[in-house]
Amino acid sequence: MLQKHVFGWRSQAGRHMDLEAFVATKEVVSDSEQIASDTASAWDSLLQEISHRPKRATERKQDRAKRTEQQILHAALRVFARDGISRSRIADIAAEAGISTSTLYEYYKSKEDLAYDVPLSHLAEFFESYHANAASRTSARERLLLYLVMSADYAREHAEWARLLYLEIWPSVFVSDTELRHSIDDFTRVILFLVKEGVAEGWVSPERSPYETVAVLIGGVNQLIITWLLYRKPKNLTRAGTEMAERLIAMLENEVSR
Template identity: 70%
Template sequence: MSVQDIAAAAVTAAGWEKLLEEILARATRDTERKQDRSRRTEQQIFNAALRVFARDGLSRSKISDIAAEAGISTSTFYEYYKSKEDLAYDVPMFYLADFFESYRAAAPASMSARERLLLYLTMSADYAREHAEWARLLYLEIWPSVFVSETELQYTINDFAKIVQFLVEIGKVEGWVDPTRNKYDTAAIIIGGSNQLIITWLLYRKPRNLTKAGAEIGERIIRLLECERRAT
């Protein structure tokens, strides 16, 4: 490896760590509650909301149902949230922060961008499988909503895409992504394919093994990018 390659690798590693630190800082900041509030009660509300949203859908869910499911009064609910919409946008951020933290621990900068991208797509599918109620809320109701742009959640969803965009750019440096391709368009294709797989599983429970399918579609996407690069 040349001196230039070593220097480029160091810059890439630093940029990777900085990106993940910024994403985690935003995600955790947006979900922090005041110290005088009970974290236990907040978690009860989160868990209850997921069950109610998954059962009734966001539009038909009622605050009274969420409060009852959480074992608290409606007045206590309002000490934490002004509306069910505020809660509906906060819950995905809480879980996305957890996902980002897990991914950061599993994807050190020493891995190649190809390896990190494959891991990202695999872990995204696996996390949706493990947290199906949360995934149903995020992928079927929140992500497609035009109102997301008016909330803090928009920044967290953008951060989800920024990781893919960063890896696409590093893929160009590593030589397996066509350097002429727009990183935003490429990331949109990658995320769209992964999300559609998760959505199909949420609706029909197919494929049966979502984690395995997530890894397979990740490999297929990466191979397509590699073939496209060789064709140029």
Template identity: 80%
Template sequence: MATKNSADVRAGAGPAWDDLLEQIAHRPKRATERKQDRSKRTEQQILNAALRVFARDGISRSRIADIAAEAGISTSTLYEYYKSKEDLAYDVPLSHLAEFFTTYQASAPSRLSARSRLETYLTMSADYAREHAEWARLLYLEIWPSVFVSDTELRHSIDDFTRVILFLVREGVAEGWVAPNRNAYETVALVIGSVNQLIITWLLYRKPRNLTKASADMADRLIRMLEMEAKASRT
């Protein structure tokens, strides 16, 4: 199959990038489709309560009754919205992920290069985790490493997080700061693993103390490493 040259890739990156962000920021939510006629206020109460309970007790130890009590509603009312604890656990992270993607979408167009867009993406992901620590504990410590989210909308949203980085890594090849002879998926794994571990360490131990600064430094180091590798591949 013929490959595009760098100029072609850069020329087509704008619409393709906009389409990707539009898709992931407005992915249909299973809960919204299922409960169009339900009270959104009550639904949000349940989601907020579930987040607090899951973050405090963990998904496995949490009970529907605990979540209902936290939300100030009866268990029977909660069951009108969610069939099970697992069903609820799928939806809790989704609204925050959608919010993060939307926030990033608003800032990404001002970034001219894939390098700066990736740096912003990694820094914003850590900063969002810092600002939403209960949600981050649920996502990074329980949801992300779990197999129970396979084949769900939540899995698609987690995959979306990776798709953005994969897109930017491939653009980085076109821009010349990512080595073309390296497997793009391995590069993505390196990037995600580094930043996620930084977030996890902060969640568990509150170290580094300044997560925002540490994530910016981490993003810069990762990109510089990729640049050095790209330079070495050309010699």
């Protein structure tokens, strides 16, 4: 059981992207076509990396077990979203999944462990969904707009999951050193990347710290989502998310064009 911690846990696969991108952009190039292509490839690598981050170290051998794992995750999401993590009982989740309590412990070593694994699959799905939709967008501005709009809309579509992630897990300190933390960090890395591209494209002020700009963007959208999750206001989250995203980007543009 301890072995799980020592290795196999939190694989480092896919961590080489930064180096590759670094090498790629350091190549001596002369025409802007080449540069654009490099940037594009860095963008693809980033998306590739974040959607392929490995989920679990231990892989189940039997089909039945894979089904059980899915049932546990599904049941846990339902129960956690209904009762909140701290009020939820492992026994309830196991019952909901149609297995015994001890079987659940065969899959997850603690309630905390389970809670941190539940949001992962949806997060990966979001990244994949974004990856598909972003293919047609060429400018960083369009990509960023889509990203912000989609994150609000995804929360609306998967309210149980969003409730768990945004209201209970996202800010928690104790997610550190967790696969989930890496995925959450990935979420912000995408925005950071696009903001830096925005500077290159000339519609984001180079005078401002990109990190501060990221905080403004994520903060605004998340605050909107959290308010919706808590009070179901605004009624139409999709539209509010679009308006918020467009407004935030327009605000950034205003900073340079004056």
